[in-house]
Amino acid sequence: MFARPGLPRFDYVQASTADEAVTLLQDYGPDARLLMGGTDLFPGLREGRFGARVLIDVKQLPGMRQLDHDDETGLTIGAAVTMNELARHPVVQARYPVLAQAAGTVASYQIRNRATIGGNLCNASPCADTAPATLVLEAEFLLYGLQGERAVTAGEFFRGPGQTALRPAEMMVGIRIPASPSRAAARYLKLGRCRSGDLSLVGVAVCGFGNGDGRHAFRIALGSVAPTPVRASEAEAHLASQPAGEAAFAGAAEKAMAASSPISDVRGTAEYQRAMVRTLTLRALRDVWAQLLA
Amino acid sequence: MTTHAITVTVNGAQECLDVASNTTLLQMLREQLGLTGTKNGCEAGECGACTVLVNGEPVNSCMMLAVEADGQEVLTVEGLAPEGRLSPLQEAFVAHNAIQCGYCTPGMLITAHALLQGNPQPSEEEIKEALVGNLCRCTGYVRIIEAIEDVAQDGAAKGGQ
Numbered sequence: 001m002f003a004r005p006g007l008p009r010f011d012y013v014q015a016s017t018a019d020e021a022v023t024l025l026q027d028y029g030p031d032a033r034l035l036m037g038g039t040d041l042f043p044g045l046r047e048g049r050f051g052a053r054v055l056i057d058v059k060q061l062p063g064m065r066q067l068d069h070d071d072e073t074g075l076t077i078g079a080a081v082t083m084n085e086l087a088r089h090p091v092v093q094a095r096y097p098v099l100a101q102a103a104g105t106v107a108s109y110q111i112r113n114r115a116t117i118g119g120n121l122c123n124a125s126p127c128a129d130t131a132p133a134t135l136v137l138e139a140e141f142l143l144y145g146l147q148g149e150r151a152v153t154a155g156e157f158f159r160g161p162g163q164t165a166l167r168p169a170e171m172m173v174g175i176r177i178p179a180s181p182s183r184a185a186a187r188y189l190k191l192g193r194c195r196s197g198d199l200s201l202v203g204v205a206v207c208g209f210g211n212g213d214g215r216h217a218f219r220i221a222l223g224s225v226a227p228t229p230v231r232a233s234e235a236e237a238h239l240a241s242q243p244a245g246e247a248a249f250a251g252a253a254e255k256a257m258a259a260s261s262p263i264s265d266v267r268g269t270a271e272y273q274r275a276m277v278r279t280l281t282l283r284a285l286r287d288v289w290a291q292l293l294a
Numbered sequence: 295m296t297t298h299a300i301t302v303t304v305n306g307a308q309e310c311l312d313v314a315s316n317t318t319l320l321q322m323l324r325e326q327l328g329l330t331g332t333k334n335g336c337e338a339g340e341c342g343a344c345t346v347l348v349n350g351e352p353v354n355s356c357m358m359l360a361v362e363a364d365g366q367e368v369l370t371v372e373g374l375a376p377e378g379r380l381s382p383l384q385e386a387f388v389a390h391n392a393i394q395c396g397y398c399t400p401g402m403l404i405t406a407h408a409l410l411q412g413n414p415q416p417s418e419e420e421i422k423e424a425l426v427g428n429l430c431r432c433t434g435y436v437r438i439i440e441a442i443e444d445v446a447q448d449g450a451a452k453g454g455q
Contacts, residue, residue, distance in 0.1 A: 006316060006317070006318060006321055007316040007318065008316065009295050009315075009316055010295070010315055010316055011296045011315050012296065012298065012315035012316075012359060012361050014361075038357055038359070039339055039357055042339075042356075042357050043337075043338045043339065043357075046337055046338070055359075057362070084351075107339070107427070108426045108427020108428075109352060109405070109423075109426065110339070110342060110345055110352045110353050110354045110405070110427040111354065111357075111427060113348075113351045113352060113353050114353055114354070114357060114358065196422075196423060196426045197426040197427065
């Protein structure tokens with residue numbers, strides 16, 4: 001009577017403990033998928049990009065929706081905290097603005113109410129908006145498996161498109177970000193085909209620390225322009241070796257461009273993306289520096 | 295495939311339902327409760343035709359399982375006009391001809407309703423930003439934005455609300 005396109009068949013299980021979740025992952029192997037916000041999972045199932053006999057809902061597990069901040073130890077974010085929760089959280093906005101900005105650029109308002117930071121990171125799309133932010137914030141990801149919990153740095157986590165350091169039957173339960181220095185500023189600049197709502201063609205995250213007294217540091221990470229989100233370490237070293245300013249920023253932007261290795265696709269050519277890495281890096285550095293001097 | 299007994303509040307009424315694991319919230323609303331105001335569009339979280347409020351926040355109901363709505367409060371476009379009386383927002387859509395084919399309208403109304411609840415006097419930019427996830431393929435955006443601005447100004451004239 002009704003058209004029923006819907007979703008393929010699967011069983012839904014709400015895990016009541018993390019151990020139950022990873023045991024199910026172990027038992028079902030590739031036939032099981034974790035369910036967080038579902039914003040990547042459901043399109044994937046509908047398009048047949050992957051299958052699942054069982055979906056394990058883990059977003060209700062203790063701590064998964066929690067966000068804790070301490071001036072000494074920093075920020076701990078449950079893996080199921082949503083993009084909108086991050087984007088509008090006063091502490092994230094004030095102390096970790098690069099993450100609030102990045103989360104606020106993801107897709108649409110409706111999607112951001114469901115999409116989680118853990119899902120964004122674990123799907124490991126090269127264009128995941130929160131990934132460059134975790135790199136410049138030097139975050140650690142808390143992974144839970146049958147042997148218990150371990151921490152992996154953001155830099156070690158991303159291995160390739162859709163590839164991460166997660167082992168079989170392991171899941172991300174949280175993100176830990178070190179305390180933010182008091183004089184810090186940040187900017188995430190995202191270029192899409194339209195101003196809002198698109199996947200990024202280029203994402204540039206910049207954090208700056210210090211002020212005009214000569215002791216300053218910048219961290220730069222790039223999204224969408226390599227098989228994984230990447231830190232632009234040579235650009236950072238370039239900035240550390242000389243006084244901050246227009247000349248240093250221009251040189252760093254060149255080095256950031258050199259750190260990128262985009263491919264041409266339906267959203268833009270490699271040449272365009274490379275040029276935009278340089279432009280956005282320059283703009284983000286100027287902006288962060290102006291904030292630090294203000 | 296397993297089914298799940300859930301209790302969900304829809305437009306203020308408590309519903310006890312058995313839902314299959316793979317039933318979306320959208321399918322539950324349309325097919326089990328007969329609330330066909332909410333539309334099925336792209337099924338990929340792009341178009342927003344299926345937007346409903348869950349605990350006051352807009353989500354794409356094609357991208358959420360019915361079983362995940364257990365214990366939650368859902369508002370659909372039918373809930374904007376209890377007893378058939380249109381809300382001021384709906385009246386403004388009518389007055390501004392903010393409707394062409396009408397397929398996007400329920401989602402537009404729900405998203406705009408949520409926006410105005412949180413921000414009774416949004417700027418044009420804020421309205422556009424809120425509507426990023428609602429596509430109108432007739433491209434009637436200008437009148438939709440004008441209708442929402444009208445309600446916002448009306449609210450302002452009445453001292454908020």
